[in-house]
């Protein structure tokens with residue numbers, strides 16, 4: 001990820017962005033990009049902030065990322081995503097825009113006491129506007145265990161809306177109350193005060209509970225996960241891949257893709273050919289259909305897959321793939337060590353080192369720069 005500025009044009013409940021407003025110069029961003037490319041075999045880069053649309057050089061940043069052969073995912077609250085900006089972003093090569101629209105935001109395009117219906121309408125309008133410019137659409141959302149109704153609405157909206165292909169849900173964590181941290185992803189990170197996650201933090205939903213809930217509520221099952229830096233079998237970054245069929249804008253069928261040897265072989269081949277994993281994949285009906293068919297052959301329920309594809313082949317039907325990601329931000333264990341997603345796919349550069357985006361404002365890669373609290 002590249003973090004191009006601090007500062008925003010709205011207020012979100014529990015914003016993790018703790019630094020004062022600051023716009024990073026284009027030359028600095030480009031240098032960061034080249035350092036990232038030296039440190040990791042990247043296939044795509046996410047542009048985050050603050051609110052990236054406030055950066056005067058956003059379009060040029062997108063262009064320079066694309067010029068390096070990388071895909072671009074942009075995160076935005078959507079307030080300043082005018083048609084003019086979308087045209088320029090598309091021309092510059094933006095691939096996906098993740099829209100961050102949810103309850104608890106103070107924003108000019110929603111009433112002060114926005115209802116779930118207001119939020120759904122705004123998400124629908126923004127998604128349609130972005131998709132009309134040929135840019136893929138994702139939704140980014142913060143989840144609170146005590147507000148599972150909102151998570152349910154977000155998942156339901158993603159599955160039901162043909163224009164939306166991605167969902168990134170980040171479980172809420174009170175990062176502002178975390179102690180200062182030192183280190184980076186390469187050497188490991190620890191808490192300066194050796195204190196654990198602040199007392200009084202609400203109980204978090206566990207990945208097993210979430211999977212059970214999603215299966216009961218939406219009949220979807222996980223496709224893959226990343227464990228933690230200490231335990232590869234403890235999911236912190238869960239991904240679901242769901243095939244969908246829409247007709248006349250309505251969801252009529254959905255089916256989870258099961259992880260099989262087909263996907264593993266595909267990933268290995270692509271990695272062998274390109275030197276990296278295909279993190280971003282453009283949505284294409286034909287490719288999705290072929291994937292579902294091969295997946296059915298490899299995982300068993302071929303009859304179901306064929307029935308599903310038969311629905312997709314009917315006149316007016318649209319076959320799509322939805323990628324849903326759920327991530328648990330880094331936390332501190334009882335030894336003061338930072339526990340985070342293995343290899344952290346959402347790493348940013350800080351002082352020349354890679355650190356997880358979710359705690360980047362708390363981490364100081366160089367211990368000498370830290371004044372213990």
Ligand code: SF4
Pocket residue numbers: 236237327328329330340341344345346347356357358359
């Ligand atoms: S920034 Fe990295 S560690 Fe944090 S939630 Fe995202 S993937 Fe996990």
